[in-house]
Amino acid sequence: MAITTLKTVVVLDCPEPGKLAEFYARMLGGRVEGEGRWVEVTFDSGALRGRTLAFQEAPGHVPPQWPSAEHSQQFHFDFYVPREELDAAEREALELGARLVEGDDGGKRDFRVYLDPAGHPFCLCVD
Incomplete structure (x- = not known):
C-alpha cells in the first residue's frame, strides 16, 4: 500500500x-x-x-553542466515526438529558449539533448 x-x-x-x-x-x-x-x-x-x-x-542557482561527472545533471526529462515531427519540435523548443547541446549524430541516434533556459537538461526523443 x-x-x-x-x-x-x-x-x-x-x-x-x-x-x-x-x-x-x-x-x-x-x-x-x-x-x-x-x-x-x-x-x-x-x-x-x-x-x-x-x-x-533559488538565489545563486548553479545549473548542472552536461555532460560532466563533477557537476552532474542529476535528472533530466525525456520528451517524445514522432520522428517526422522531431525537426519541428526542435525549432519550437529553440524559439522558446532551449539550447541544443548534442545532436542526434545525423539521425544515428533517436534523441537530441538540450538545456532549458535555466540550464536543466532534457531530450527530445523519437517516439
Missing part, C-alpha cells in the same frame, strides 16, 4: 520561476499558475493530467 500520493511531478530550482514555468507550459501544453518565488504548471489533459510541475526560486 502506498503511503503518499505524487501530485507534483518534480520541482525545479531556478533563478526565474515564472520564466521557466512559461517555457515548460508551452513545451508540454500546460497552464502557468502563480507568480513570485513558487510557480506551477498544471495540466488538464494528456498523460500529465492532474499533475503539477513546480518551479522554485
Whole structure:
C-alpha cells in the first residue's frame, strides 16, 4: 500500500520561476499558475493530467553542466515526438529558449539533448 500520493511531478530550482514555468507550459501544453518565488504548471489533459510541475526560486542557482561527472545533471526529462515531427519540435523548443547541446549524430541516434533556459537538461526523443 502506498503511503503518499505524487501530485507534483518534480520541482525545479531556478533563478526565474515564472520564466521557466512559461517555457515548460508551452513545451508540454500546460497552464502557468502563480507568480513570485513558487510557480506551477498544471495540466488538464494528456498523460500529465492532474499533475503539477513546480518551479522554485533559488538565489545563486548553479545549473548542472552536461555532460560532466563533477557537476552532474542529476535528472533530466525525456520528451517524445514522432520522428517526422522531431525537426519541428526542435525549432519550437529553440524559439522558446532551449539550447541544443548534442545532436542526434545525423539521425544515428533517436534523441537530441538540450538545456532549458535555466540550464536543466532534457531530450527530445523519437517516439
